[in-house]
Amino acid sequence: MIYRFVAHRIKRHPDSEATASARCLHGECGWQAEPRVDVGTVDQQCMDHTGLNREHTTSARAFEDVALVECVEGPA
Template identity: 60%
Template sequence: MSTVLRFVQHRITRHPQAEITASAQCLDPDCGWSALPTGDVASVDVECMAHTGRTRHTTFARQYEDVALVERIGD
């Protein structure tokens, strides 16, 4: 018995009908602040900057989520 392996190129992109969702969390050890997930990425950045203005906390973990689409190239 033999096996034939064929290399097939693929690409990965954001699904054209899906939105990116963003959220953030303050990394100050004594702070529990977070920006709720939203499709408005810029508003999460504004919320982080406003939080910094109120608290002087400057470090955030930002999360971005999207739906990926993997397609064969050349089909």
């Protein structure tokens, strides 16, 4: 059996956009920001939530995109 090393790279898929989302970490709050392409909009949703719920100051933010793995031509 012959094995060979093949180099790859990973990047955002050209037909996709990265999205940001967030959720409140205060107890069992359950609040979540609506996912958006603009992280600033998600940040504003978090600040608005804290404005209405003064003790809800910690949020988990997540960033997601679609990845494309490509084989790199030639020797690695």
